[in-house]
Amino acid sequence: xxxxxxxxxxxxPLLLILPQMAITVIFFYWPASxxxxxxxxxxxxxxxxxxxxxxxxYASLFEQxxxxxxxxxxxxxxxxxAFFSLACALLLASQADKNLRGGQxxxxxxxxxxxxxxxxxGVLWLFxxxxxxxxxxKPIKAVGIDWNPxxxxxxxxxLLVLSATWKQISYNFLFFLAGLxxxxxxxxxxxxxxxxxxxRRFWTVIFPLLSPTTFFLLVVNIVYVFFDTFxxxxxxxxxxPAGQTTTLVYKVYADGRLGGDLGxxxxxxxxxMIIVIALTAIQFRYVExxxxx
Amino acid sequence: MAGVTLDTVRKIxxxxxxxxxxxxxxxxxxxxxxxxxPSGCGKSTLxxxxxxxxxxxxxxxxxxxxxxxxxxxxxxxxxxxxxxxxLYPHMSVYDNxxxxxxxxxxxxxEIEKRVKEAARILAIESFLARKPRQLSGGQRQRVAxxxxxxxxxxVFLFDExxxxxxxxxxxxxxxxxxxxxxxxxxxxxxxxxxxxEAMTLSDKLVVMSGGQVEQVGTPAEVYRxxxxxxxxxxxxxxxxxxxxGTVEGPGRVSVGGQSIAVTDxxxxxxxxxxxxxxxxxxxxQAGGVGASSLSMDVDFVxxxxxxxxxxxKVAGAEFIVxxxxxxxxxxxxxxxxxxxxxxxxxxxxxxxxxxxxx
Numbered sequence: 001x002x003x004x005x006x007x008x009x010x011x012x013p014l015l016l017i018l019p020q021m022a023i024t025v026i027f028f029y030w031p032a033s034x035x036x037x038x039x040x041x042x043x044x045x046x047x048x049x050x051x052x053x054x055x056x057x058y059a060s061l062f063e064q065x066x067x068x069x070x071x072x073x074x075x076x077x078x079x080x081x082a083f084f085s086l087a088c089a090l091l092l093a094s095q096a097d098k099n100l101r102g103g104q105x106x107x108x109x110x111x112x113x114x115x116x117x118x119x120x121x122g123v124l125w126l127f128x129x130x131x132x133x134x135x136x137x138k139p140i141k142a143v144g145i146d147w148n149p150x151x152x153x154x155x156x157x158x159l160l161v162l163s164a165t166w167k168q169i170s171y172n173f174l175f176f177l178a179g180l181x182x183x184x185x186x187x188x189x190x191x192x193x194x195x196x197x198x199x200r201r202f203w204t205v206i207f208p209l210l211s212p213t214t215f216f217l218l219v220v221n222i223v224y225v226f227f228d229t230f231x232x233x234x235x236x237x238x239x240x241p242a243g244q245t246t247t248l249v250y251k252v253y254a255d256g257r258l259g260g261d262l263g264x265x266x267x268x269x270x271x272x273m274i275i276v277i278a279l280t281a282i283q284f285r286y287v288e289x290x291x292x293x
Numbered sequence: 294m295a296g297v298t299l300d301t302v303r304k305i306x307x308x309x310x311x312x313x314x315x316x317x318x319x320x321x322x323x324x325x326x327x328x329x330x331p332s333g334c335g336k337s338t339l340x341x342x343x344x345x346x347x348x349x350x351x352x353x354x355x356x357x358x359x360x361x362x363x364x365x366x367x368x369x370x371x372x373x374x375x376x377x378x379x380l381y382p383h384m385s386v387y388d389n390x391x392x393x394x395x396x397x398x399x400x401x402x403e404i405e406k407r408v409k410e411a412a413r414i415l416a417i418e419s420f421l422a423r424k425p426r427q428l429s430g431g432q433r434q435r436v437a438x439x440x441x442x443x444x445x446x447x448v449f450l451f452d453e454x455x456x457x458x459x460x461x462x463x464x465x466x467x468x469x470x471x472x473x474x475x476x477x478x479x480x481x482x483x484x485x486x487x488x489x490e491a492m493t494l495s496d497k498l499v500v501m502s503g504g505q506v507e508q509v510g511t512p513a514e515v516y517r518x519x520x521x522x523x524x525x526x527x528x529x530x531x532x533x534x535x536x537x538g539t540v541e542g543p544g545r546v547s548v549g550g551q552s553i554a555v556t557d558x559x560x561x562x563x564x565x566x567x568x569x570x571x572x573x574x575x576x577x578q579a580g581g582v583g584a585s586s587l588s589m590d591v592d593f594v595x596x597x598x599x600x601x602x603x604x605x606k607v608a609g610a611e612f613i614v615x616x617x618x619x620x621x622x623x624x625x626x627x628x629x630x631x632x633x634x635x636x637x638x639x640x641x642x643x644x645x646x647x648x649x650x651x
Contacts (some may be wrong), residue, residue: 186379189346194393194440195367204392208383 032273038266057267066243074247077160078225085165086217089172097180114170118228122235125163153244156237160245163236164229172217179213219283226276248272295357295447296322296480297343303351304338312338314504315352320482320497325474327483329491330501336484337452343482344373344450356447372441373450376457378433380425387421390439411439431462442477451483455490467493488528500524522645525571525638531602534612538570546570549608553585554634557649568648571638574615579603583631594623603628
């Protein structure tokens with residue numbers, strides 16, 4: 001059966017894709033090209049004059065030890081958040097997939113954190129774990145840990161990972177739950193009859209069948225940690241202590257807005273863009289070969 | 294190998310819905326038992342309780358001499374073939390069949406031997422490296438069977454395994470399942486809503502309706518002497534005709550003023566009381582002359598090739614007669630039906646039970 005619709009002429013198709021194209025061009029391609037152009041310029045402190053400097057901004061960037069540190073911080077931060085938010089969401093989804101009493105309420109409540117703005121989520125966690133005001137700092141201090149995310153970089157990172165993970169679990173949970181519900185029940189029953197216990201069933205049947213979902217979420221989560229955690233970092237640590245929780249995206253902001261180095265900041269965002277495009281491309285290459293079944 | 298015994302098995306779902314209302318059944322070792330009934334009659338639930346996929350609300354399920362109510366499906370020593378095959382989509386055909394053996398720690402050489410053997414029996418040797426999605430429906434069905442037989446279980450359970458296949462393949466697989474079961478001699482329980490499948494496959498036929506067993510017997514017994522009106526109309530195609538009648542006296546009933554002799558009739562029925570008279574479309578002689586006869590108004594004729602079905606009314610009730618093609622002209626409008634007293638089934642209009650000799 002012929003399923004394609006035939007539209008004669010170009011006017012209607014053009015009109016239909018115009019809004020999407022306009023938004024993409026105005027809010028993505030235009031700023032991106034601006035950033036690329038700006039990364040080749042050096043501006044004076046008052047923004048009155050700029051000169052073309054070629055790759056100088058990039059060269060000076062790679063001479064800064066802070067830049068490498070931000071890369072390492074980003075790598076640690078993103079792998080921790082991606083791992084924990086995926087693992088927790090999968091655990092919660094596999095529990096919610098069982099026919100529990102009040103399961104619907106459980107599912108709804110689990111989705112709520114996603115509606116919280118990143119900065120607010122950050123402030124919330126900051127309050128709970130504030131070294132002097134935090135309700136949860138007291139029990140931590142009571143067990144003998146000198147908890148202080150304001151001064152201790154590891155503590156600050158822990159707090160960031162917690163808040164970023166907490167916010168992302170909801171999103172991952174929804175996808176995992178949908179993925180789990182798409183697995184035919186009889187396949188799992190067949191595995192049960194085939195002598196696989198719950199844990200073995202999970203790792204040999206359910207997890208492999210979920211792999212397309214897991215993979216998709218991995219890509220989305222990494223992009224999330226790279227860009228969307230800006231609000232959380234700004235609210236919780238402001239990149240500190242001593243720049244030790246400054247990720248690549250936070251450094252773009254810190255150098256450009258706070259440091260006034262627009263050229264260097266633009267160069268950083270171009271590199272960031274390239275990294276994310278490359279990561280996504282690699283991941284999708286991999287999925288085509290490995291995750292298909 | 295082992296038989297299966299059910300003792301007043303019940304299934305009550307949340308909200309007090311009783312899906313299976315106390316079924317007792319004993320399935321002999323090595324026999325092929327078919328549970329048949331319309332959808333929602335509890336046959337699949339019963340099978341799933343035997344498999345251990347549903348909890349048992351009451352009664353007892355025994356496999357061999359062991360009560361298995363609290364035993365996990367994996368430990369019941371059963372294998373099940375599902376309606377949608379339930380193959381593991383990410384595993385090759387070989388791994389699908391080997392999975393159950395690996396889970397039980399069977400040595401590698403033994404696994405290979407058994408999988409190869411099963412593949413040979415089912416003629417799927419050339420597909421062992423393929424994934425299920427690369428197979429046709431019939432091939433997937435074979436893999437599902439292979440997965441069941443490599444385990445060498447005590448009991449095979451089949452949950453409508455042929456209903457996803459096209460008509461031609463269904464007939465072919467039906468024969469293969471029967472042949473395989475004969476060769477392996479494993480006790481099998483098979484659920485279907487298709488009465489032809491039920492008749493052809495079973496040694497023991499169990500007709501279910503509304504969560505209860507209506508009748509148990511060999512296919513021939515169930516066909517020749519249905520115990521209830523439900524069984525009479527469910528087994529046999531086209532279904533048995535049921536006519537309203539009244540008792541005339543011992544061995545005689547009347548349908549629309551026409552008197553019919555009956556061999557299998559209970560003694561002591563009150564003359565004049567209402568009774569239901571069952572006649573199979575293939576048991577009445579269209580245009581024949583016999584001891585008793587009925588007249589029929591024909592509405593239309595269905596051509597089935599070898600036979601014709603005459604649809605019409607007898608004594609105001611719908612009636613179907615089967616006749617060999619060419620026996621009667623297709624434009625027949627009125628028929629006289631000869632009725633053999635041996636082939637008349639009587640049922641109580643209230644209880645729907647058979648009113649035959651005790």
